Amino acid sequence: MDAKLRQHLSPSFATLIADELKIPGAQTFDVSNACAGMLTGLLIAESRIKSGQSKYALIVAGEHISPIIDEAMRRNLYLHPRAIASLTVGDGAAAYILGRSEEAGRIIFSEPITMAQFNHYCIGQACKSHVGPQMRTRAKDMQTAVFDNLGNFLKRSTDYMAVKWDEIDHTFSHPTTPKAVKKGAKIATDMMGEINFLHNNSVETANTASTTHGVQIELSLSSGHLKSDETALLISYGSGIGILAMHLKLPKGVENWS
Amino acid sequence: MLSWESKKIGYTGLLKSTLKLAKKAISNAGIKPDEIGLIVHGGVFREHFRTEPAFATHIQGDLGIHCHGIGLDSQSCFSFDVTDGSCSPHVAIQSIADLLPALPTDYALLCIGDDRPTKHCDWEYESYCVVAVIGLSGDGPKCESISYDNSNLVPNLTTIGYFDKSVKGNNFASAGTVEFLEPQSSKNFFQGHQNWLSGKHMHEFLQLVNKHDDTLEHCIVDRSGKSTTAKWVF
Numbered sequence: 001m002d003a004k005l006r007q008h009l010s011p012s013f014a015t016l017i018a019d020e021l022k023i024p025g026a027q028t029f030d031v032s033n034a035c036a037g038m039l040t041g042l043l044i045a046e047s048r049i050k051s052g053q054s055k056y057a058l059i060v061a062g063e064h065i066s067p068i069i070d071e072a073m074r075r076n077l078y079l080h081p082r083a084i085a086s087l088t089v090g091d092g093a094a095a096y097i098l099g100r101s102e103e104a105g106r107i108i109f110s111e112p113i114t115m116a117q118f119n120h121y122c123i124g125q126a127c128k129s130h131v132g133p134q135m136r137t138r139a140k141d142m143q144t145a146v147f148d149n150l151g152n153f154l155k156r157s158t159d160y161m162a163v164k165w166d167e168i169d170h171t172f173s174h175p176t177t178p179k180a181v182k183k184g185a186k187i188a189t190d191m192m193g194e195i196n197f198l199h200n201n202s203v204e205t206a207n208t209a210s211t212t213h214g215v216q217i218e219l220s221l222s223s224g225h226l227k228s229d230e231t232a233l234l235i236s237y238g239s240g241i242g243i244l245a246m247h248l249k250l251p252k253g254v255e256n257w258s
Numbered sequence: 259m260l261s262w263e264s265k266k267i268g269y270t271g272l273l274k275s276t277l278k279l280a281k282k283a284i285s286n287a288g289i290k291p292d293e294i295g296l297i298v299h300g301g302v303f304r305e306h307f308r309t310e311p312a313f314a315t316h317i318q319g320d321l322g323i324h325c326h327g328i329g330l331d332s333q334s335c336f337s338f339d340v341t342d343g344s345c346s347p348h349v350a351i352q353s354i355a356d357l358l359p360a361l362p363t364d365y366a367l368l369c370i371g372d373d374r375p376t377k378h379c380d381w382e383y384e385s386y387c388v389v390a391v392i393g394l395s396g397d398g399p400k401c402e403s404i405s406y407d408n409s410n411l412v413p414n415l416t417t418i419g420y421f422d423k424s425v426k427g428n429n430f431a432s433a434g435t436v437e438f439l440e441p442q443s444s445k446n447f448f449q450g451h452q453n454w455l456s457g458k459h460m461h462e463f464l465q466l467v468n469k470h471d472d473t474l475e476h477c478i479v480d481r482s483g484k485s486t487t488a489k490w491v492f
Contacts, residue, residue, distance in 0.1 A: 116325050128427070
């Protein structure tokens, strides 16, 4: 969505970004997977770098979703309770650059999973009667679906990635709401053990959809919580319901990034 | 590419057609639906300009592929969409080629197509639905490489969706004027019309597959001028 609430369709937004940045030789395309879109993009980029097809990849996400609140406010919420979800929304942007490393395993992905039986729980599309987007969410059902499967997902993912839970320094969940993150953390703790550092920073930023991990990492960096070579687990889930996680060692010198 | 199906569809009904063709393609590939572990959809236009969830999740859900809770050792499927104008099919194929080797599955479903978003949209396009089963090994055309060329990109030739206050509905508009390149075809090269949607590009390419026994380069030039070329070996 641009400032006039128009939806960019074609060519890919990535193509326009590459053109602005004067990167004519890059392959460019968009990935769409709701709030899990950024991690899906990172997953594709990582596999392309690993296979030697790309040296570096720029993965960018931007969200202008706060107008869904305007749409919801125009509704009679008694008749349209799903217009206001039990999620918070905020606008955000994030960018990652991935490149090859001599050290294996600096980034590892879980097996990505879509629980498509829940694909109707959150629908975003153009509002049929006004300018801008609308969203209809069965928020409680969606959270329940994630919570019911989170424990097994984490157990299975840490096994798949060969990562020890107690050696993960930082955990970033998808911040639907701060309360939901706490609930998820309780499930994770019961299944996996204590979480070393749960980053639950979304009170100020809200849920910035696909950009959320970038925004949360930036906040944690600003607070001085992240150091070179510490490990972090990013857990992402989005409408669909797609769920995947990325384990990474933080880049050297990260504490000096502005 | 182990099997494929394609057909022209009406203004709407992409999901219904995709499901029908997917069942046929999966059966023709000699596999069961549950052996599909990755679904990637490529296209630009979706019903009511839907942004989420990914169209591929609807395909997975309606095909009933691994629609169960996450167990400690249960099989699973992953679904998402990619888009890059008319070049979307090649991006989708490339994404499958990137991810499939790393996933605990041997088969992916490639789905291409567009829906007329709303009744307010003037729809001069022919919509096609294309589905293919792609495997890590097996018989069938092999996509050897995909190359990309943004050097002829005209960045202001964009297409946007917007709310048209005059009709109180959503429409889309394409900026700029394009002098369209005509389709080109020679013994080992095929390039469709620049104004075709993704589905038609793939449909027309698939009509040529059985006529080749060596190689075929399939070039797609998007309205914006950018292009992708897939080299297929038979």
